[in-house]
Amino acid sequence: MNVNKQIDNFLKIRRQSLLDLEKAVEGLYAIGVRFFTPSPDGVPDISAAQSLLPRYEKTLEDFEWKAIYTDKTELDQYGEKQSHFGDIDMSKLDKIQYISNFEIDTQNPEKRLVVTLNADGSFDFWNCGDQKLKDELSKPVEGKKKFILFRRKRETFTAGVGVNLGKANITPTGEKLTYARYYLGYECGKKKIIVCLYPNGQMAIDNDAKEGQSKKVSD
Amino acid sequence: MAAGFNWNQYNGTGTAETSIGTGGNLFNFAANDASGTTGYDTNPITAGKNSMEVYLKADFIGTFNKIDNAQFWRSTDFSPSTGLTLKWLDNGTAVYVQPTTATSSVAGDAIPTSDPGSENVYFGGTASGYITGSGMTSYIVLQLQTTTAAAAGDTSLAEFTFQYDES
Numbered sequence: 295m296n297v298n299k300q301i302d303n304f305l306k307i308r309r310q311s312l313l314d315l316e317k318a319v320e321g322l323y324a325i326g327v328r329f330f331t332p333s334p335d336g337v338p339d340i341s342a343a344q345s346l347l348p349r350y351e352k353t354l355e356d357f358e359w360k361a362i363y364t365d366k367t368e369l370d371q372y373g374e375k376q377s378h379f380g381d382i383d384m385s386k387l388d389k390i391q392y393i394s395n396f397e398i399d400t401q402n403p404e405k406r407l408v409v410t411l412n413a414d415g416s417f418d419f420w421n422c423g424d425q426k427l428k429d430e431l432s433k434p435v436e437g438k439k440k441f442i443l444f445r446r447k448r449e450t451f452t453a454g455v456g457v458n459l460g461k462a463n464i465t466p467t468g469e470k471l472t473y474a475r476y477y478l479g480y481e482c483g484k485k486k487i488i489v490c491l492y493p494n495g496q497m498a499i500d501n502d503a504k505e506g507q508s509k510k511v512s513d
Numbered sequence: 514m515a516a517g518f519n520w521n522q523y524n525g526t527g528t529a530e531t532s533i534g535t536g537g538n539l540f541n542f543a544a545n546d547a548s549g550t551t552g553y554d555t556n557p558i559t560a561g562k563n564s565m566e567v568y569l570k571a572d573f574i575g576t577f578n579k580i581d582n583a584q585f586w587r588s589t590d591f592s593p594s595t596g597l598t599l600k601w602l603d604n605g606t607a608v609y610v611q612p613t614t615a616t617s618s619v620a621g622d623a624i625p626t627s628d629p630g631s632e633n634v635y636f637g638g639t640a641s642g643y644i645t646g647s648g649m650t651s652y653i654v655l656q657l658q659t660t661t662a663a664a665a666g667d668t669s670l671a672e673f674t675f676q677y678d679e680s
Contacts, residue, residue, distance in 0.1 A: 330536065353515075354515075355515065371515075376515070376576045377576075378515075378576055378577050378578040378680065379578040379579075379680040380578035380579075380645075380680070381578075443680060444579075444678050444679060444680040445515070445678070445679045445680070446582075446676065446677070446678050446679075447676065447677060447679065448674050448675065448676035449518075449535070449536060449674070449675055449676075450536065450588060450672050450673060450674050450675075451520065451534075451535075451536050451537065451538070451539045451672075451673055451675075452537065452538045452539070452670035452671065452672050452673070453538070453539060453540050453541060453542060453567075453670060453671055453673065454538060454541040454542070454550070454553070454591075454668065454670045454671075455541060455542040455543075455553075455558065455564070455591060455597065455657055455668055455671075456541065456542075456543060456553050456554055456556075456557035456558065457557055457558050457559075457560050457597075457659060457663045457664065457665055457666075457668075458557055458558075458559060458560055458663075458665035469536065469537055470535060470536025470537060471536075504582075504678070
């Protein structure tokens with residue numbers, strides 16, 4: 295047995311593994327995946343490469359919505375009381391905004407990303423959205439609209455297995471990865487427009503994001 | 514906070530419910546009927562046999578209008594994975610049956626290994642079902658089936674993803 299060969303081989307594996315780990319973590323950060331490691335006091339330790347605002351630690355949302363009514367009053371998702379989509383009074387809705395809990399590097403005084411859906415069906419984009427998206431969605435659409443607003447969230451967990459006398463290689467932490475996308479749009483007759491807001495600041499039209507009717511169940 | 518969920522695992526004849534957490538290593542496939550991660554080392558699966566079936570539910574709490582479109586898949590496999598096949602039941606089930614190590618008559622479908630693209634875990638056993646208040650998914654049923662080719666020794670953890678829509 296050439297022990298020096300063995301050591302060199304494991305050193306190579308270790309070095310490559312560290313490089314692969316760094317590359318994977320950077321890639322996940324760039325997409326907007328969040329890592330959570332619970333601390334003893336129950337407060338999540340959030341690792342993130344992006345410039346998350348302190349408010350993120352309170353709400354754990356990359357984007358929060360705000361409904362602005364025709365009488366200039368507002369309903370914040372995380373106002374004095376937490377609200378959900380069903381709390382929005384559609385009869386007097388003037389616009390719905392998604393506002394980021396992170397900032398981008400810009401000369402603009404407002405450094406957060408703001409996407410606004412106006413009651414007339416037009417969208418406004420601040421600090422985000424490419425020109426094609428703006429051109430496509432800047433015009434009003436006539437007709438009665440059914441607004442769409444939801445969050446699509448994914449979370450991960452792990453499971454091990456022991457075969458014969460083997461044992462699972464259990465990680466010592468309770469690390470959890472989460473990833474959320476935010477959707478805003480409307481249906482108007484046969485027309486449907488849904489904009490997806492990604493946690494890395496990218497935007498895209500995703501009209502197939504929500505299909506069909508669902509049924510309420512008791513459980 | 515908006516909606517959040519906790520995983521519950523179910524064991525025994527009487528649907529004993531155990532909260533096993535929200536993330537990290539939540540359970541291990543083993544030969545005994547128990548929740549969570551402990552005890553698997555003294556109850557390993559013999560190569561060529563099956564694990565005990567695993568019954569899970571995602572238990573939602575918090576403030577929300579509607580939760581629907583639940584999707585579940587295995588993002589990463591065990592490594593090494595030779596001789597290991599993970600089965601589950603498409604869409605889950607509303608019916609609990611005491612877990613067994615016999616080849617599952619419930620978990621007979623191949624586990625998705627990528628984003629299924631549409632709902633594959635029901636609420637209340639109903640296609641396109643949803644909840645508007647605290648509630649759970651149908652049971653997600655898993656069983657690890659092995660062959661004698663399964664190697665004894667350490668494996669890496671398999672990573673699972675659960676996704677849902679919330680308004």
